[in-house]
Amino acid sequence: MTLAARDRRLGWGLLAPALIWTAAFFILPFLAMVALSFASMDGRTVVHGFDPGNYVRIFTDWTMLKALINSLEITLVVTVVSVVLAWPLAAIIAFRVPARWQRLALLLAVLPFWTSYVVRSYSWLLVLGQNGVVNKALLGLGVVAEPLQIVATRSATVIGFVHFFVMLLTLTIYANLIQLSPNYARAAQDLGANRWQVFAHVILPLTLPGVVTGAFLTFVLCIGDYITPQILGGNAELTLPQLIMLQLGRSGNFPLASALSVVLMAVVTLAYFAASRWLRLDRV
Amino acid sequence: MRALSWAYLALAYAFVFLPVVVLVVFSFQDGRLPVPPLRGFTLDWYAKVLADRKLMAALVNSLLVAALSSAVALVLGFLAAHALARVRLPGSALLRGVLIAPMTVSYLIIALGLLSLFNQIGIRPSLLAAGIGHVVINLPLCFAITYAAMGDHQKNAERAARDLGAPEWKVLALVSAPMLAAPLAAAFFLSVTFSWDEFIIAFLLTRFDVTLPVEIWSMLRSGLSPATNAVGSLVFLVSVTLVILLEILVFRRSK
Amino acid sequence: MTASVSIQSVFQRYGTAVALDAVSLEIAAGEFVVLLGPSGCGKTTLLNIIGGFAEPTSGQVLIGGRDMAGVAPKDRPTTTVFQDYALFPHMSLRDNVGFGLRMRGVSRGDRAAKADAMLALVGLEGRGDRRPHELSGGQRQRVALARALAVEPDVLLLDEPLGALDLKLRRQMQDELKAIQRRVGTTFVHVTHDQEEAMAIADRIVVMNGGRVEDFGPPRQVYLQPKSLFAANFMGEVNLVPVVGGRAPFGPVPVDDGTLCLRPEAISATGSLHIGLCRVEDVAFFGTHVRAHVTPLTAPDLRLVVHLPQSLAVEVGMVLDLGAESHVVLNG
Numbered sequence: 001m002t003l004a005a006r007d008r009r010l011g012w013g014l015l016a017p018a019l020i021w022t023a024a025f026f027i028l029p030f031l032a033m034v035a036l037s038f039a040s041m042d043g044r045t046v047v048h049g050f051d052p053g054n055y056v057r058i059f060t061d062w063t064m065l066k067a068l069i070n071s072l073e074i075t076l077v078v079t080v081v082s083v084v085l086a087w088p089l090a091a092i093i094a095f096r097v098p099a100r101w102q103r104l105a106l107l108l109a110v111l112p113f114w115t116s117y118v119v120r121s122y123s124w125l126l127v128l129g130q131n132g133v134v135n136k137a138l139l140g141l142g143v144v145a146e147p148l149q150i151v152a153t154r155s156a157t158v159i160g161f162v163h164f165f166v167m168l169l170t171l172t173i174y175a176n177l178i179q180l181s182p183n184y185a186r187a188a189q190d191l192g193a194n195r196w197q198v199f200a201h202v203i204l205p206l207t208l209p210g211v212v213t214g215a216f217l218t219f220v221l222c223i224g225d226y227i228t229p230q231i232l233g234g235n236a237e238l239t240l241p242q243l244i245m246l247q248l249g250r251s252g253n254f255p256l257a258s259a260l261s262v263v264l265m266a267v268v269t270l271a272y273f274a275a276s277r278w279l280r281l282d283r284v
Numbered sequence: 285m286r287a288l289s290w291a292y293l294a295l296a297y298a299f300v301f302l303p304v305v306v307l308v309v310f311s312f313q314d315g316r317l318p319v320p321p322l323r324g325f326t327l328d329w330y331a332k333v334l335a336d337r338k339l340m341a342a343l344v345n346s347l348l349v350a351a352l353s354s355a356v357a358l359v360l361g362f363l364a365a366h367a368l369a370r371v372r373l374p375g376s377a378l379l380r381g382v383l384i385a386p387m388t389v390s391y392l393i394i395a396l397g398l399l400s401l402f403n404q405i406g407i408r409p410s411l412l413a414a415g416i417g418h419v420v421i422n423l424p425l426c427f428a429i430t431y432a433a434m435g436d437h438q439k440n441a442e443r444a445a446r447d448l449g450a451p452e453w454k455v456l457a458l459v460s461a462p463m464l465a466a467p468l469a470a471a472f473f474l475s476v477t478f479s480w481d482e483f484i485i486a487f488l489l490t491r492f493d494v495t496l497p498v499e500i501w502s503m504l505r506s507g508l509s510p511a512t513n514a515v516g517s518l519v520f521l522v523s524v525t526l527v528i529l530l531e532i533l534v535f536r537r538s539k
Numbered sequence: 540m541t542a543s544v545s546i547q548s549v550f551q552r553y554g555t556a557v558a559l560d561a562v563s564l565e566i567a568a569g570e571f572v573v574l575l576g577p578s579g580c581g582k583t584t585l586l587n588i589i590g591g592f593a594e595p596t597s598g599q600v601l602i603g604g605r606d607m608a609g610v611a612p613k614d615r616p617t618t619t620v621f622q623d624y625a626l627f628p629h630m631s632l633r634d635n636v637g638f639g640l641r642m643r644g645v646s647r648g649d650r651a652a653k654a655d656a657m658l659a660l661v662g663l664e665g666r667g668d669r670r671p672h673e674l675s676g677g678q679r680q681r682v683a684l685a686r687a688l689a690v691e692p693d694v695l696l697l698d699e700p701l702g703a704l705d706l707k708l709r710r711q712m713q714d715e716l717k718a719i720q721r722r723v724g725t726t727f728v729h730v731t732h733d734q735e736e737a738m739a740i741a742d743r744i745v746v747m748n749g750g751r752v753e754d755f756g757p758p759r760q761v762y763l764q765p766k767s768l769f770a771a772n773f774m775g776e777v778n779l780v781p782v783v784g785g786r787a788p789f790g791p792v793p794v795d796d797g798t799l800c801l802r803p804e805a806i807s808a809t810g811s812l813h814i815g816l817c818r819v820e821d822v823a824f825f826g827t828h829v830r831a832h833v834t835p836l837t838a839p840d841l842r843l844v845v846h847l848p849q850s851l852a853v854e855v856g857m858v859l860d861l862g863a864e865s866h867v868v869l870n871g
Contacts, residue, residue, distance in 0.1 A: 002594055002608075002609055003591065003594050003609060003610075003611060004594055006609075006611065007371050007372075008371060008372075008373060010367075010371065011367040011368075011370070011371030012373070013367075014363040014371075015364050015367040015368065015373070017359075017360045017363060017364075018360040018363065018364035018383055018423060019364070019379070019382070019383070021360055021419060021423060022382060022383060022385075022386065022420070025417070026385070026386050026389075026394065026397070026420050027382075028401060029394070029397030029398045029400065030389075030393070030397045032401045032404060033397040033400050033401075036400050085296070088292055089293070089296045092289045092293050093293075096289045096290075096293075107527070107531065108297065109297065109300060111300075111301075111304070111524065111527075112300055112301065114477065114520065114524055115307070115519060115520040115523065116481050116496070116497055116500060116516060116520070116523075117481050117482075117483060117497065118483055118497050118500050118501055118504070119307065119500060119512070119516030119519060119520070120303060122307075122500075122504060122512060123303035123307040123516065124303050125508065126306050126307065126318055126319060126508065127302055127303050127306050129319065131317070131319040131320070132319055132320075133302075133306055133320055136319070136320040136321075163299065163300065163303065166296070166299075166300070167300065220389075220390060221390075223390065224389075224391060224393065225390075225392075226392060226483075226484055227483055227484070241390075241392050244392060244396070245392075248488070254400060254403075257396060258396065258400065261393045261396050261397075264392070265389065265393055268388065268390065272388055437625075440621050440622075440625035441625045441626070441628075443592065443619075443621070444619070444621055444625035444627075444686075445627070445638065445642075446611070446612050446613050447590065447592075447612045447613065447618055447619050447687075448613070448618060448638050448639035448642055448686070448687075448690060449613040449639055449642035449643055449690065450613060450638075450642045451613065454642065458638075459627055462627075462629040463627070463628060463629060465629070
C-alpha cells in the first residue's frame with residue numbers, strides 16, 4: 001500500500017467515530033423526523049404514509065401560520081435590536097477600555113451568560129412582573145399610576161431575548177474588532193476621511209463577518225427557543241417552538257410537530273443561505 | 285464622545301446585570317415572594333434547597349451527563365479535527381460541513397428528531413438518551429475549537445514526531461494533545477457549561493431521572509418562590525467559579 | 540550511521556503542475572549535499588520525498604541501496620531538521636532530544652545520557668532542563684539538530700534550517716553545521732535558496748529550477764563552470780555577452796558561438812580575453828572590492844559589471860583597458 005493510501009486509511013479511521021455519531025444521532029433522526037412529518041394521526045395512533053396534510057394545515061390554519069409569523073417577527077426584531085445595542089458595546093470595550101482591562105470588561109459583560117438559561121428568563125419575570133422591580137420603581141417614582149403589563153406580552157419576550165443575545169453578539173463583534181489593525185483607520189484618516197467616514201466605509205464593513213456570524217447565531221437560537229417565550233410571553237401569542245411543544249404534550253401529534261419542525265428548519269436554512277457569504281462558523 | 289461612551293458602558297452593564305442582581309438579592313428574601321419590598325435577610329431558602337433530595341439528585345445527574353457527554357464530544361471532535369487537519373481526504377470541506385451542521389440546527393429539532401428515532405427503535409427516555417443528544421450539540425463545538433487551533437506549528441511538530449519514529453497514537457498522546465492542552469480544556473469546559481445548562485433536549489429525552497434545568501422548570505410551575513432564586517444563584521455561583529477557574533488555569537498560562 | 544542516497548528519474552505532478560521533472564541524483568555516503576534554487580524550484584518537494592513526507596508520482600528513491608517505496612517516515616533511516624525547528628514546546632530540551640530514542644524503546648536513563656551528550660555536541664551542555672521557549676533562535680536550531688541526530692540516522696535532511704536566523708548568526712551556524720557533519724559522518728542533504736550558504740557548507744551543490752536539476756557539482760565547479768545559464772545566474776552576478784560568428788559586441792573573441800559568461804571579479808586590467816577600452820559609468824565602494832558599471836567604447840549598448848581591486852581609485856568617466864581572466868560559454 002502506498003503511503004498516501006495508508007494516510008487516508010488512518011484519516012478515515014480517526015474521522016469515523018465523529019462521522020458515525022453525527023450520522024446516527026443527527027442525520028438519521030432528522031430523516032426520521034422528515035418521514036414522520038408525512039404521517040397522519042388516527043385518533044391517538046400514528047399512521048405512516050405519504051400525506052402532505054400536515055404541511056397543508058400549517059399554511060392554511062391561521063393559528064399555525066400566525067405562530068410562524070410571530071416567530072419571524074420576534075426573531076427579526078430581536079436580531080436587529082441586539083446588533084444595534086451590542087456593536088457600540090463591543091466597540092467601546094475594544095477601543096475605549098484600556099487593553100489590560102478589556103478581558104475583564106468582556107468577562108463581566110457576558111457573566112450573566114453563565115446563569116442557567118431557565119433561571120435567566122425567570123429572573124426577568126421578577127424584574128418585569130406586576131409586582132416586579134421595574135413596576136415598583138415606576139410606581140414609587142410616580143411615573144405611572146397603574147403597574148405596566150409587560151410580562152405575558154411580546155415586549156417581555158423581546159427583552160429577555162435581547163438580554164441574552166447582546167452578550168453573545170458583543171463577544172463575536174469584539175473578536176472581530178480586536179483583530180483589525182489600527183492602521184486601517186489611520187490609513188483612512190490619512191487619506192482624508194473624517195470620523196464618520198472612517199466608521200461607515202472602513203470599520204463597519206470590516207466587522208461585517210463578525211456581525212453576520214453573530215446575527216445568524218442569534219437568529220437560529222432565537223427562532224428555535226421555547227423557554228423564553230413560554231416563561232416571559234406566556235400563551236398570549238404562540239411562537240413556533242411553543243406550538244411544537246403543544247403538539248407533543250397535549251395531543252401527542254408527533255407528525256404535526258415534525259412538520260412544524262421541518263418548517264422551522266427550512267426557515268433557518270433560508271437564513272443560512274442569506275448569510276452564508278459572510279459566515280465564519282468555523283471561527284466562532 | 286468619551287463621556288457618552290462610559291455612560292453607554294454603564295447602562296449596558298446595568299441592563300446585563302439587572303436580572304442577575306435581582307435574582308441573587310431576592311434569594312435572601314425573608315418572605316414567600318421574591319419581589320420588592322425586601323423584608324429581611326435569611327438563608328432559609330438555601331437550606332431548603334440544599335435539603336431537597338430531588339433537586340440534589342438532578343444536580344448530580346446534570347454533572348454526570350455534562351462531564352461524560354463533554355468527554356465523548358471532546359474525544360470524537362479532537363480525533364476528527366486531527367484527521368481533517370492532517371490528512372488530505374476527498375471532500376474534506378463537505379466533511380467539515382457535516383460535522384459543523386448540528387451547530388446551525390435548533391436544539392428543539394435535534395431533540396425532536398432523536399425522540400422520534402428513539403421511539404421507533406425502542407430506546408426509552410433516560411439520562412443516556414439526553415447524554416447522546418448533548419454529544420450531538422457539543423461535538424461541532426469541540427471539533428471547531430480544536431480544528432481552528434491546529435496551526436502549522438502544530439502540524440510540523442507532529443511531523444517531527446513521526447519522523448523520529450512515533451506511531452500515530454503516540455503522536456496524538458505525546459505531542460498533539462499536550463500542545464493543544466489549552467484549546468482542549470476550553471472546548472471541554474464550554475461543552476460542560478452548555479450541557480449543564482441545556483433544557484429542551486434533556487426535557488424531551490428524560491423521564492424519571494431528570495437534569496437540573498428540567499427540575500428547575502418544574503419548580504417554576506408552582507409560581508414565583510425565593511427557593512427558585514436560591515437554586516438559580518447556586519447554579520450561577522458554580523458556573524462563574526468554573527469560568528474563573530478556566531480563565532486562570534488555561535488562558536493565563538497559555539499566554 | 541551513514542548511507543548513500545540514489546534518486547532515479549523521479550517525477551512529481553500535482554494535477555497538471557510538474558513539481559519534479561525527471562530528477563536523478565547519486566549522493567555518496569557521508570557527503571554534504573545542498574539542494575539550491577529559488578522558491579518553487581522543487582528542492583523542498585525532493586527533500587520531502589527523501590524523508591517520506593511525500594511520494595513521487597513515479598521514480599525510485601534508494602537509501603543505502605534499499606528501495607523506500609511505501610516506507611513511512613518513521614521507518615526510514617532519515618530524520619529531518621525542520622524549517623521552524625518543530626521543537627515540542629511542552630517538553631524539556633532533554634525530552635525533545637530523547638524523543639526519538641523513547642520511540643525506539645530506549646530506557647529513560649540511557650536516553651537522558653545520550654540526549655545530554657547530543658546537547659553537548661551542539662554546544663548546549665547543561666541546558667537539558669530548559670524549555671524551547673527559553674532559547675534564542677540559534678539555540679533552538681541546535682536543539683533541532685541534536686534531536687534529529689540523536690537517533691543516529693543514516694541521512695539527515697535539513698529544510699532551510701538557517702532561514703530564520705540573522706545573517707551573522709547564519710554564517711556562524713554554517714561553520715558549525717559543517718564541523719558537526721565532519722564529526723558524525725552522516726550524509727547531510729540540506730535545502731537552501733542562499734547560494735553563499737550553499738558554497739560555504741556543501742561538498743556538492745545541486746542547482747534546481749522548475750523541477751529540474753540544472754547543475755550538480757562541487758562549489759568551485761558550479762560557480763566557475765556552470766552547466767546552464769540558470770546555474771550561472773543563480774550562483775552569483777554574471778555578465779552575459781552574446782557571441783555570434785566569433786564576434787562579441789565589443790569585437791572578435793576566440794570562443795565558440797553562444798553566450799559568454801563573465802563573472803564581475805574575473806574582469807581585470809590583466810585579463811587575457813581582451814574586451815578593450817571601457818568607460819566607467821558609475822562606481823560604488825563595497826569594502827572588499829570596487830563595483831563599477833562599464834561600457835566598452837566599441838559597444839555603447841553593452842553594460843558590464845566589474846569588481847575592481849579596492850586599491851584602485853576609479854572615477855566615473857575614466858577609461859580602462861579591460862580583459863577577462865576566466866570565462867565559460869553556454870548555449871541557450
